[in-house]
Amino acid sequence: MKKKIQMSRMWQYFVEATAEIIEEEGINKITIRKVADKAGYNSATIYNYFSEISHLIFFAAMKFLKPYTDEVSTYMDKGNNPLEKYLLAWECFCKHSFQHPQIFHAVFIMDLGEQPENLLERYYQIYPEELITIPEELKPILFERNMSKRGRSYLELALKEGYIKEENIDAINEITILIWQGMFTNILNNRRQYTPEEAMQMTMNYITEIVRNQAVFNFG
Template sequence: MGESRKEIQRTRMWRYFLDAATEVIEEEGIDHFTIRKIADKAGFTSSTAYNYFKDLSHLKFFAAMRFMSDYLEELPAYLEKGNNTVEKWLYSWECFCKHSFAQPKIYSVIFMDNLGSIPEELLEHYYQIYQNDLIGLPDEVKDIIMEHNFAKRSALFIEPAVEEKFMEEDDIEMISDMTLLIWKGMMNTIINKRRNYTQEEAMQMTLYYVYESVMKVIKPEKRDEIKVSYTKIDT
């Protein structure tokens, strides 16, 4: 059954505001993100914008998603470098750190900011309304945001490492949670300027702690098979 005229109009308006929000981020940065600027750019009033988004943070969240495309385009090349699940997982972290520390405020909006509700519920709500055109992004991005729980995705990714005899099943959840918390801790440090790390230093420090954490759960007899390593840098 085709969409009703009302549904088509609603989706079109969603895209107007999302396109305008993306332009505001590109031109002024995410720090200068206001509903009035977005509404003006879209050619509507602020109150109209609120008819389509419950909260400004929701609009910011979906607009920020559009800035993940560079990371997603580069990720397959990083994964190809790995010869086993653990190496592929470490390389995926390297790609994620490279892009997230290049745009910390964008990635913070997606993975750290308070959205007023848990991301899964937020995504489900908007997906029910705009399911034919969620945010104008490729399917790979939709897959990522609809499975928003980063640690859960990470756990699913490294699950084959159990079959490959690198680690025990009991370690999967712990290592996926721990590595996410390491990244969040460094991201919070950078954004709040608690330490004067460069983008490269933040990336290297995070990868070092991620690597050390995972090596703690790798079975001793399998450690030599992991050819990827990251060292601590002097800061």
């Protein structure tokens, strides 16, 4: 038990050192050597806790995701049915991802090697206090890194309540993700000079149109 606590503390030292570098220099400036120097250990020690640097970056980036995870339930509470909640969830996700593209890339898109689905669960095991304000029904979604699976959960609720047809779920889910990915890539790579607010509004206009066109009846 004592050894497990010590390992957890060491893990946190390295994650928090990485988060400090993100704040001071930016996510693209992270190196194992910088993290080791800031944490006061040698580089080899880090690999006892993290199999690759992408995992370290992922966990540190998660610490900057809290404003999004705190706000998404407030957004969704405004919805009166699953499709409205689905759109509001996307609006909140667009708002934060376009404001902090490097962070969201590290969490949701970056190649994390094998078994990336275990990393979110590992993070919340170490930082359980970050789940205190999250409603129970949202926790399974927050533990899911896969964008397709995250979106599908609320679409399945809409199906159960008769708002959409089963044959339309995959189309709605995949098209909305592709719309976001297209705009996100533009923002991440500075291909278009949109403000985060402009990017969010344009993306939500397209996503809303897709969802409304596929709905069985008008809503909202």
